[in-house]
Amino acid sequence: MEALTINGGAMTVRKFKPVMVQPESETPDGFYFLSSLDQAIPFTMMTIYRYEKGSGNVGEVLKQALSKVLVLYYPLAGSMAISSEGRFIVELTKKGVPYVEAEANCSMDMLGDVRVPDLDVTNKLIYTDPKAKTILETPLLTAQVTKFKCGRFTLGVGISHSLVDGVSGMNFVNSWAQIARGKPVTAVPFHDRTLLKSRVPPQIKYPYDDFVQIADTSDTESLYQRDPLVHKLFVFDADRIAATKKLALSEGKVQFGTEALPENYFGNAVVTTASLCSAGELCERPILFAVEQIQKAVEQLDEEYVRSRMDFVDTYKPPLSSVGTLVISSWTRLAYGMSDFGWGDPS
Known part of the structure; x- marks a missing residue:
C-alpha cells in the first residue's frame, strides 16, 4: 500500500x-x-x-x-x-x-x-x-x-x-x-x-461535420506528448448559468429547448453532432454566435439524422477528429x- x-x-x-x-x-x-x-x-x-x-x-x-x-x-x-x-x-x-x-x-x-x-x-x-x-x-x-x-x-x-x-x-x-x-x-x-442496427442497404442523407479531419496547424499532438494532461473544474452555479443565459438573450432571440431520450433503453442512445468554426470567430463574436451554432447543430437531430449517421459510420468507419475539437456533454439531468x-x- x-x-x-x-x-x-x-x-x-x-x-x-x-x-x-x-x-x-x-x-x-x-x-x-x-x-x-x-x-x-x-x-x-x-x-x-x-x-x-x-x-x-x-x-x-x-x-x-x-x-x-x-x-x-x-x-x-x-x-x-x-x-x-x-x-x-x-x-x-x-x-x-x-x-x-x-x-x-x-x-x-x-x-x-x-x-x-x-x-x-x-x-x-x-x-x-x-x-x-x-x-x-x-x-x-x-x-x-x-x-x-x-x-x-x-x-x-x-x-x-x-x-x-x-x-x-x-x-x-x-x-x-x-x-x-x-x-x-x-x-x-x-x-x-x-x-x-444500421439499414441494409445504407441510406446516408447528411454530411457529418464531426468526422471532418482538421489540420493540426498548432501541432497539438506533440503538445499532448510533451506536456502533462491537467484536469480543471469550472463551477457554474445557478446564478452564473442564469447570468450567461441573460447575456445571450440580451444579444438576440434565442430559445433554450429540452431533449427527450427513450426511457429504460439499456445502451447508448446518444450521438454527437458538430458545428465547424474557427477559434477566432468564437473569441471575436458575441456569445450569441456560439449559442446559435450549438442550437443549429442540435436541431439537426431527429430519428432520420441518427439512422443516417449510423449507416454512415458502419459504411465508412470514420474516426472522430481529435484535433481542434471541443466536446460538450451535459450531465445536468x-x-x-x-x-x-x-x-x-x-x-
Whole structure:
C-alpha cells in the first residue's frame, strides 16, 4: 500500500482481494449485440459516490444487492469480445463483476472536494484489474466500497461506456440502490439493441461535420506528448448559468429547448453532432454566435439524422477528429441524487 499525499496528509487504502459477484439467478447465454453507437466509445467511465454515513455491514449489503440487480443487467457480468464482422460484442460468459472492499486510514475529510478530478485519488477508490491490458480483458463493471475512519464510505464504480450511456448507467446504479433498500426496481432495462442496427442497404442523407479531419496547424499532438494532461473544474452555479443565459438573450432571440431520450433503453442512445468554426470567430463574436451554432447543430437531430449517421459510420468507419475539437456533454439531468443504498443520498 503506497501512501498518497493529499491535502497535507498521507492517505493509504487497503484493498482486499476482489470477489467475483455473479447474478443471483439464471440469465441468458450467448452473445449480446452492440450498436454502432456503442462501438464508438469503448472506454471505462469512473464515478465516485460519497456517503456521509454507513454501517458495519455496508459491504455485504451492496454485494448482495449487486448479485440481485445483475439478473436484470446481466450483460455487465459478461466479457467484451470481437464478432466475426470485426465489431465489439458482449459474450454472456457470466464471468461476474469484480467487487472489492477496502479500508482507508483517514477521515473522508482528507479527500476534499471529490468533484475535482484527481487520478491518484480515483485509482485509490475505484478498482481496476491490474492484469487487464486490452479492452477485451477489461471488466465491463467493477465496484469498490471504501470505508473511512470517520464511519463514512465511498462507492467507486467503473463501467464500460460501450454498455451504457449516462442515463442507462444511472438507471443501473439507482436500480442497484433500490434493491439494497428493499424496494422494487422502477427502471427495468430494455435490452433489444437491434432496434439500432444500421439499414441494409445504407441510406446516408447528411454530411457529418464531426468526422471532418482538421489540420493540426498548432501541432497539438506533440503538445499532448510533451506536456502533462491537467484536469480543471469550472463551477457554474445557478446564478452564473442564469447570468450567461441573460447575456445571450440580451444579444438576440434565442430559445433554450429540452431533449427527450427513450426511457429504460439499456445502451447508448446518444450521438454527437458538430458545428465547424474557427477559434477566432468564437473569441471575436458575441456569445450569441456560439449559442446559435450549438442550437443549429442540435436541431439537426431527429430519428432520420441518427439512422443516417449510423449507416454512415458502419459504411465508412470514420474516426472522430481529435484535433481542434471541443466536446460538450451535459450531465445536468442525470439522476445522481437517487443513488441511496440505505444510508442517504451521495454528496
